[in-house]
Amino acid sequence: WKDDIKIDQEAVAGYIGGEFAPNGGAHSGRDWGKFDIKKEVIGLCPTECMWMDGGKLKIDNRECTRCMHCINVMPRALHVGDDRGCSMLVGAKAPILDGAQMGSLLVPFIKVEEPYDEIKEVIEGIWDWWMEEGKNRERLGELIKRQGFQKLLEATNIKAVPQHVQEPRHNPYIFWKEEEVEGGWTRDVDAFRKDHQR
DSSP states (O other): OOSOOEEOHHHHHHHHHTSSOGGGGTTTTSOOOSOOHHHHTGGGOTTOOEEEETTEEEEOTTTOOOOOHHHHHOTTTEEOOSOOOEEEEEOOBOOTTTOOBOOEEEEEEEOOOTTOHHHHHHHHHHHHHHHHHOOTTOOHHHHHHHHOHHHHHHHHTOOOOGGGOSSTTTSOOOOOOGGGSTTOSOOOHHHHHHHSOO
16 A cells, blocks of 8 residues: 555554454463553554554654554554555565575555556566576576666666665665766866865
């Protein structure tokens, strides 16, 4: 989903008061103690976009990465939004030595409506790139690993977004081309040092 998470504040109060079992009752085999929303939901939010304000749960949806932890813990209180679509992951593989590996997120959100032209454009771009650049018996995931995710983004005309980054400084997908850099790669060092003193 793309829009805001729906919050039922009465159900949130029900979870806090012990009226509803967290996690849909999945962990009811033991006595885990009273439900603590700050410890079990707010404190485990990866982007820290949730807080309590006067007994009401608040969410900064611009910071939410849609990990769904809060929704899984409190399914009666939180629901996905109405603007729904799908995410597209590519390059999943299961090599014998490395084990199963999840695909890389290519499209964080795309509408799923007939005649599915947006989805077809992305898939056709991937096919064209793979048929042109792929080696014999090479899968898409191996091609991405060999040539880089940046080449796939260029082939599909998708701009790099923060959701593409697995972790900071781990896989930078943005590379400048010489024509995009003012003055190109060759610069006059003396002119540069006028503005950037040592």
